[in-house]
Amino acid sequence: MWKKDNDDYLRNALLKGAKFELDSYFRLIQDNPDAKIFSGLCIPDYRTDSKTTTIDKVVFISNRCFVIEEKSYSTSITGTLDNFQWFGLTGERFTWFKNPIKQNLYHTTCLTMWLKKNGHRTKDYRFIQLVVVPDSCEICIPAELMTTVVNLSCWEERLRELEGKPINQDIIKFIGGHHV
Numbered sequence: 001m002w003k004k005d006n007d008d009y010l011r012n013a014l015l016k017g018a019k020f021e022l023d024s025y026f027r028l029i030q031d032n033p034d035a036k037i038f039s040g041l042c043i044p045d046y047r048t049d050s051k052t053t054t055i056d057k058v059v060f061i062s063n064r065c066f067v068i069e070e071k072s073y074s075t076s077i078t079g080t081l082d083n084f085q086w087f088g089l090t091g092e093r094f095t096w097f098k099n100p101i102k103q104n105l106y107h108t109t110c111l112t113m114w115l116k117k118n119g120h121r122t123k124d125y126r127f128i129q130l131v132v133v134p135d136s137c138e139i140c141i142p143a144e145l146m147t148t149v150v151n152l153s154c155w156e157e158r159l160r161e162l163e164g165k166p167i168n169q170d171i172i173k174f175i176g177g178h179h180v
Contacts, residue, residue, distance in 0.1 A: 046113035104129035
């Protein structure tokens with residue numbers, strides 16, 4: 001078990017499990033003219049112009065905007081909505097990290113406020129927050145969160161249902177012009 005005063009614990013906490021890259025799946029929809037994916041989208045903090053936040057993935061498809069937090073834990077991920085921190089496990093490597101649902105809610109708020117501030121209608125979109133983990137990861141969370149924290153294959157199925165439905169190109173052009 002990791003102890004907070006242990007150097008390995010600190011190194012592990014700083015690494016935070018790296019991001020679980022969904023690139024193999026995203027290649028399936030990247031060529032879809034009806035979908036647009038932004039990776040590492042850096043946008044202003046809605047509370048202050050001097051700070052920014054980075055969203056792992058934002059996917060526009062149909063009238064939906066998926067705001068995605070990726071976690072790379074391959075063994076398990078555990079937490080509740082009320083927890084400030086969750087923990088992830090890869091093999092025997094244990095890491096605490098910010099509650100990804102709350103983190104994603106913050107990201108979504110920043111994104112919608114940024115779009116509104118720049119004259120875009122966000123009510124045309126349904127913003128959906130997701131935490132996506134590898135298929136090998138056991139998700140140990142309350143039942144009511146099972147549609148928010150999903151394995152990769154579940155996320156893939158949800159996106160396939162939306163293929164062939166057009167998106168708002170004005171928002172895509174705006175984000176694309178400001179994407180860092």
